[in-house]
Amino acid sequence: TPGFGIVVALIALVAAALLAVRRNN
Known part of the structure; x- marks a missing residue:
């Protein structure tokens, strides 16, 4: 999922x- 990394970073x-x-x- 492309947005998974962003969520983890947040x-x-x-x-x-x-x-x-x-x-x-």
């Missing part, structure tokens, strides 16, 4: 952002 970005926020707090 999830990875969101996960990284959540980790960054948790570390900052």
Whole structure:
């Protein structure tokens, strides 16, 4: 599926952002 990689990339970005926020707090 062409869009599968995009979905995985978005999830990875969101996960990284959540980790960054948790570390900052």
